[in-house]
Amino acid sequence: MTRTRFAPSPTGYLHVGGIRTALFAWLVARHDNGQFILRLEDTDKNREVEGSAQHLTDSLNALGLNYDEGPDVGGDSGPYRQSDRLDIYREWAQKLIDSGRAYADPYTAEEVQKFREQAQADKQPFLYRNHRPDTTEPWDGKTPLRFKSDPKSYEWHDEVMGNLHSGPEVIDDFILVKSDGYPTYNFAHIVDDHLMGVTHVIRGQEFISSLPNYLNLYEALGIEHPVFATMPPVMNDQGNKKLSKRDGAKDVLDYIKEGYLPETLISFIATLGWNDGTEQEVFTRDELIAKFSLDRVQKSGARFDEKRLLWMNGQFIRQLSLDDLWDRVAEFWPDTADSADHEFKRQVLALAQDRMKILHDLPALTTYFFAEPTPNWQMIDDNKQLGKLERTKHLELLDKAKTALESTDFNAEAIQSTLNDLLEQTGEKPGTLFSLIRFAITWAPFSPALPETMEILGREHTLERIQSAIDSGR
RNA sequence: GGUCCCUUCGUCUAGUGGUUAGGACACCAGGUUUUCAUCCUGGCAACACGGGUUCGACUCCCGUAGGGAUCACCA
Numbered sequence: 001m002t003r004t005r006f007a008p009s010p011t012g013y014l015h016v017g018g019i020r021t022a023l024f025a026w027l028v029a030r031h032d033n034g035q036f037i038l039r040l041e042d043t044d045k046n047r048e049v050e051g052s053a054q055h056l057t058d059s060l061n062a063l064g065l066n067y068d069e070g071p072d073v074g075g076d077s078g079p080y081r082q083s084d085r086l087d088i089y090r091e092w093a094q095k096l097i098d099s100g101r102a103y104a105d106p107y108t109a110e111e112v113q114k115f116r117e118q119a120q121a122d123k124q125p126f127l128y129r130n131h132r133p134d135t136t137e138p139w140d141g142k143t144p145l146r147f148k149s150d151p152k153s154y155e156w157h158d159e160v161m162g163n164l165h166s167g168p169e170v171i172d173d174f175i176l177v178k179s180d181g182y183p184t185y186n187f188a189h190i191v192d193d194h195l196m197g198v199t200h201v202i203r204g205q206e207f208i209s210s211l212p213n214y215l216n217l218y219e220a221l222g223i224e225h226p227v228f229a230t231m232p233p234v235m236n237d238q239g240n241k242k243l244s245k246r247d248g249a250k251d252v253l254d255y256i257k258e259g260y261l262p263e264t265l266i267s268f269i270a271t272l273g274w275n276d277g278t279e280q281e282v283f284t285r286d287e288l289i290a291k292f293s294l295d296r297v298q299k300s301g302a303r304f305d306e307k308r309l310l311w312m313n314g315q316f317i318r319q320l321s322l323d324d325l326w327d328r329v330a331e332f333w334p335d336t337a338d339s340a341d342h343e344f345k346r347q348v349l350a351l352a353q354d355r356m357k358i359l360h361d362l363p364a365l366t367t368y369f370f371a372e373p374t375p376n377w378q379m380i381d382d383n384k385q386l387g388k389l390e391r392t393k394h395l396e397l398l399d400k401a402k403t404a405l406e407s408t409d410f411n412a413e414a415i416q417s418t419l420n421d422l423l424e425q426t427g428e429k430p431g432t433l434f435s436l437i438r439f440a441i442t443w444a445p446f447s448p449a450l451p452e453t454m455e456i457l458g459r460e461h462t463l464e465r466i467q468s469a470i471d472s473g474r
Numbered sequence: 475g476g477u478c479c480c481u482u483c484g485u486c487u488a489g490u491g492g493u494u495a496g497g498a499c500a501c502c503a504g505g506u507u508u509u510c511a512u513c514c515u516g517g518c519a520a521c522a523c524g525g526g527u528u529c530g531a532c533u534c535c536c537g538u539a540g541g542g543a544u545c546a547c548c549a
Contacts, residue, residue, distance in 0.1 A: 120475090175547055212478095
């Protein structure tokens with residue numbers, strides 16, 4: 001039974017890089033009909049950020065990355081918060097002490113730092129085990145507990161990276177339990193993954209260099225290691241370093257707030273470093289679950305290109321049914337739309353659907369449907385065609401338009417036909433006449449097609465706008 | 475610096491010895507009786523470099539260069 005986990009530390013929010021690791025682990029579990037576990041690695045109290053555990057689960061939930069077991073949903077392998085598992089780590093640490101594979105670190109942090117600096121000065125790689133004491137006092141829990149490593153070469157398989165290898169020089173006596181009593185990640189995650197029955201450890205490439213040490217610890221503990229899969233890094237848009245909070249990587253929840261769809265984020269993040277080998281560019285959640293496999297994950301890092309994300313979001317918005325879109329834009333209408341008629345808003349939304357890239361575009365696209373625009377003749381004078389005409393000509397044309405529209409059925413088709421007749425009657429070009437009317441009605445730099453806009457606005461309203469345009473131009 | 479990993483259009487990528495090196499984003503041009511967007515059509519644009527192996531290398535091997543990760547009582 002496949003069991004994967006996402007094991008973040010509650011030190012802040014989740015950015016695109018972090019969520020991708022979660023997504024891939026989730027996809028592996030769902031693809032295999034297995035389980036996905038959330039485990040909080042809160043063993044560094046200094047770095048912990050208030051409220052971030054909640055923020056983490058909110059982010060996962062917002063993207064629909066549901067977990068079968070976790071701190072807030074429970075499960076048979078809990079607790080799922082490492083700070084609640086201290087007894088367990090102590091027990092496993094004792095096993096190591098008993099078997100002679102762990103010992104009390106006799107040095108202070110300052111002394112170790114000295115060793116490190118000395119090694120650096122000698123241009124030698126620093127290895128703590130070179131200073132390993134011959135005899136040690138029993139561990140009293142007040143000093144760090146170190147792993148007594150057994151340096152050797154390793155070869156192992158990584159589902160993404162392929163076959164990897166390392167020499168004995170990278171194996172060292174790392175700290176298992178800190179002097180504050182909390183285990184290090186290096187120790188805790190191995191115990192937890194084992195106890196929780198995790199079959200696939202999916203994590204970022206920053207752990208690849210520690211893996212030989214983990215292998216050494218698995219052996220000392222006498223437990224089998226899970227399948228490893230290393231994710232390539234997500235790079236910033238410059239491509240010169242790993243995406244990081246420190247360099248302003250955005251919180252995924254911020255993308256949701258701006259009106260990126262969860263399914264866009266899922267599809268985009270998945271295809272950042274994975275593809276199914278066909279020319280398909282956009283995937284639904286179900287398609288991803290069905291098609292995902294670790295062996296098609298890229299080995300090299302990928303840059304985060306926000307333009308592509310924007311494009312993809314537009315694709316998803318356009319695929320939505322009007323009902324679905326309606327539900328999702330609830331929080332995005334302009335304030336002026338609060339009192340507007342329900343059906344009217346739905347028609348406006350239908351018109352805006354083709355132009356939205358993110359849901360937050362809605363206000364800018366629709367304001368003149370809900371509030372009277374302010375006439376701005378400068379827009380007309382700046383127009384290439386209209387600027388050549390006299391103001392009196394503008395007004396004359398608008399007046400003719402108004403008259404023609406007064407006796408027209410107010411549906412888009414009839415309006416179009418009326419406008420076409422007007423074109424012939426006045427001898428003007430569409431670019432002139434239609435632009436003029438469009439400005440008179442919307443006073444916006446851009447807007448949806450004229451007949452549809454008029455139809456939704458209705459005859460009365462449309463004629464009023466034209467009239468007030470005429471009045472303001474006199 | 476040591477160790478490990480990586481390297482196809484500007485970007486995301488397909489490609490597993492023989493292809494006009496394909497797709498998508500972005501960009502440019504044209505079309506859809508106005509604008510913006512959508513949509514459609516077309517265009518620009520890549521195998522980091524040098525050696526091998528081979529009848530034949532983007533594909534295999536070795537070097538070089540460049541990039542990344544890591545060398546914590548952080549994860």
